[in-house]
Amino acid sequence: MKQHTMASVLALCLIVFPFGEILAEDSVVKLGISASLSGSFTSVGASVKNSVELARREIQAEGGLKIGGKNYGVEAIYVDNASNRSAATTNILNLIGQKHIIAIVGPMSSDRAIAVGELANSFRTPMVTPWSTSPLTTLNRPYVFRVPILYDLQAMAITKFAAKEWKASKAAILYDEISPYPTGMAKAFKEYFESVNGVGSVVAFETFRTGETDFGKQLTAILNSNADFLFTPQHYQEVPLIVRQAKKMGWKKPITGSNSWAGGDLMGQCGDDCKGLTFAGNFAPGGTRGIAKQFVDKYQKEYNILPDEPAALTYDAVKLIFQALQKTGGLSGNLVDDREKLKDQIAATKNFEGVTGNMSYQGTGDPAKCAVIIKIDDQGIFTNIDTVCP
Secondary structure, eight states: HHHHHHHHHHHHHHHHHHOSBBOOOEEEEEEEEOOOOOOOOOOHHHHHHHHHHHHHHHHHTTSSSEEEEEEEEEEEEEOOOSSHHHHHHHHHHHHHTSOSSSSOOOOOOHHHHHHHHHHHHHTTTTEEEEEEEEEEETTTTTEEOOOOOOOHOOOOOOOHHHHHHHOOOEEEEEEESSSSHHHHHHHHHHHHHHHHHHHTOOEEEEEEEETTTHHHEEEEEHHHOOOOOOEOOOOOOTHHHHHHHHTTTTSSEEEEOGGGGSSSSSSHHGGGGGGGGGEEEEEOOOOHHHHHHHHHHHHHHSSSSOOOOOHHHHHHHHHHHHHHHTTOOOOSSBBBHHHHHHHHHHHHHSSSEEEEEEEESSSSSSOOEEEEEEEETTTOOOOEEEEEEO
């Protein structure tokens, strides 16, 4: 049913948005931004918009984006995906067919990015998702790229860190079995951890369903499992509940997670209960150097807050597109051709120096880059404490 529905949508849209000579507006490069400006991920959406505008203003201050000896203005066209898949797919079609965008930035969540990526690839429009980590987002989609590290590198990073810091050889996992990101991350972590520590070394593999708030049954099993630490790849809404309930039930061992902890108001909801905890991710504002520190300073000056991981990854996504556009050598004004040229240049990117680290694309839409281990310090600031490279 899903395949038939998508096929019908594509067939209809090919009628509405025919692939003829689609001309871009002269001297303006348009980016389509799919962000959660409403719904459950609005704080992430705010980070996206902040960074897009910061990068856009920087290039405008330089006189525009220089492509093939010509200066182009940059316009960002925002659509609200309302933190749900249906809205994300509906409004992206308008961006591709009617707004004459050259590329898409977003969506952030894998749930939306997988669906939007299918459309972007079908309409041969480059898409760079700053935060989606599901392999399905880019799989067999040459027009779709991501900026963050994948599940497997996060799994390796946490496994190595747990062994080094906690001498851990047994793990417990608690995750939402309905949500795509936690499910994919939990399974990837289990597979990698057991490849290192042996089958059965994940001594508790507990699940819950989206919307549940009482984790007593699962945490009881985890407490009785003799695990050395708890891994929970949940988002900022669930992590405080899990941490508080675990501590209340007597859990005194480490609790860790993945890059999903990095977006949203985790500390506003968790407070002191989350201080001292660690997780794997792509970026943290504390402990930065070089261009990452420059970005943190600029962002904080502009918005009076520290940038989070979604903000930094979005900034890199936009800068990546800018660099790739410049490397095309010039735009024809025919969007079909120019989108293809942009896609080819993104795919050929080597050693892009981003604020979240250096990255290269090697035949897929997935970058080769390093993971960071992030600690929430005594002031509640996310701070880089270690780097793990593939």
